Amino acid sequence: MGLVEQELSYLRGLVYRESAIVIEPRQDYLLEARLLPVAKDAGFADVSALVGQLRARVTNGLHTKVVEAMTTNETTFFRDIHPFTMLKQEVFPRLLQSRKLRRTLDIWCGAASTGQEPYSVGMLVKESFPELASWRVKFVATDICTAVLERAREGIYKQSETNRGLPASLLVKYFERSGADFRIREDVRKMIEFRQMNLIGTWSVTGPLDIVFLRNVLIYFDVPTKKSILGRIYDLLAPDGLLFLGGAETTLNLEDRFERVQVDKSVAYRPKK
Ligand SMILES: C[S@@+](CC[C@H](N)C(=O)[O-])C[C@H]1O[C@@H](n2cnc3c(N)ncnc32)[C@H](O)[C@@H]1O
Numbered sequence: 001m002g003l004v005e006q007e008l009s010y011l012r013g014l015v016y017r018e019s020a021i022v023i024e025p026r027q028d029y030l031l032e033a034r035l036l037p038v039a040k041d042a043g044f045a046d047v048s049a050l051v052g053q054l055r056a057r058v059t060n061g062l063h064t065k066v067v068e069a070m071t072t073n074e075t076t077f078f079r080d081i082h083p084f085t086m087l088k089q090e091v092f093p094r095l096l097q098s099r100k101l102r103r104t105l106d107i108w109c110g111a112a113s114t115g116q117e118p119y120s121v122g123m124l125v126k127e128s129f130p131e132l133a134s135w136r137v138k139f140v141a142t143d144i145c146t147a148v149l150e151r152a153r154e155g156i157y158k159q160s161e162t163n164r165g166l167p168a169s170l171l172v173k174y175f176e177r178s179g180a181d182f183r184i185r186e187d188v189r190k191m192i193e194f195r196q197m198n199l200i201g202t203w204s205v206t207g208p209l210d211i212v213f214l215r216n217v218l219i220y221f222d223v224p225t226k227k228s229i230l231g232r233i234y235d236l237l238a239p240d241g242l243l244f245l246g247g248a249e250t251t252l253n254l255e256d257r258f259e260r261v262q263v264d265k266s267v268a269y270r271p272k273k
Contacts, residue, residue: 002032003028003032003047003048007051008031010054011035012025014066014067015067018063018064018067020199020200022222023070031047032047037069038066054066067144073113073148075113076116077116077164078120078165079116080247082265084121084124086263086268087211088124088128090263092124092132095210095211103135103136105132105135105138105210106211107121107137107210108139108140108141108142108236109139109140109141109142109192109214110142110197110212110217110233111142111214112142112194114161115141115148115151115152115153115155116157117213117215118139119184119189121213122191122192123170123174126174126188138193139191141193141194141195142196144196144197144198152194154183155189156184157175157181157182157184158181162175200229203236207238209236209237209238210242211242212233212236212241212243214229214233215244215246215249216248217246218230218246219248227254227255230258234257237270239273240270241270242261243270244268245267259272
């Protein structure tokens with residue numbers, strides 16, 4: 001038997017409260033589909049029984065498992081390519097120049113999922129800006145979901161994942177075989193610190209930040225949450241820092257203190273002067 005409205009709205013409420021992810025009633029099928037494995041894993045016959053346990057407020061980590069199961073962790077190496085083109089052609093060359101005296105850079109990737117996005121930036125730095133090896137580059141990658149962060153830290157990818165977006169030359173150069181899979185080399189792994197962080201909780205990243213990647217996560221949030229997160233990013237960005245969002249995301253009508261910068265097909269946002 002499917003979930004009744006009361007159970008569905010309890011689950012929507014729980015996920016929203018804990019992560020700000022909005023589950024529309026038309027997406028209710030996702031609750032059933034993604035939570036059945038969580039229910040079975042915890043020894044329940046179905047999602048309804050899981051909801052009963054969640055409502056009893058027993059603190060056994062089940063609430064967190066439910067929220068994590070409702071995150072969408074879709075990602076690829078060099079996703080949408082344009083932000084990486086802009087980093088290579090415009091952003092890093094400019095920052096290398098403007099930060100040449102203090103030789104520090106601060107980068108944050110705020111919805112890192114299984115790590116393909118921050119590792120793409122890491123490989124780009126290794127490939128095109130080897131001089132940064134002698135700088136203090138602080139590169140933090142965060143996500144709400146501990147399971148994806150564990151995978152990111154491990155840096156092991158299936159061929160179906162390395163086939164998506166990763167040029168063969170970089171696969172050869174920056175990965176080693178791990179059974180049937182590929183593991184990103186330790187020197188690239190060591191560039192990035194992966195941390196659990198909820199975008200609607202307390203932030204452990206500190207500014208001023210030079211580059212922020214917050215791609216393909218605002219789409220899951222409502223307008224007040226987007227406004228609040230963009231405002232907090234504004235406060236953390238260096239005056240000449242840049243924010244990269246996903247292709248379907250914008251600061252427009254959400255945070256007026258940003259302006260859009262376009263270079264060819266690449267778009268980013270910077271604090272208005
Ligand atoms: C679709 S992935 C995007 C991954 C990557 N940025 C990209 O564009 O390929 C969205 C990620 O946001 C994370 N996420 C969702 N809600 C979050 C929250 N409240 N705080 C931090 N991360 C969150 C999810 O766990 C998921 O890994």
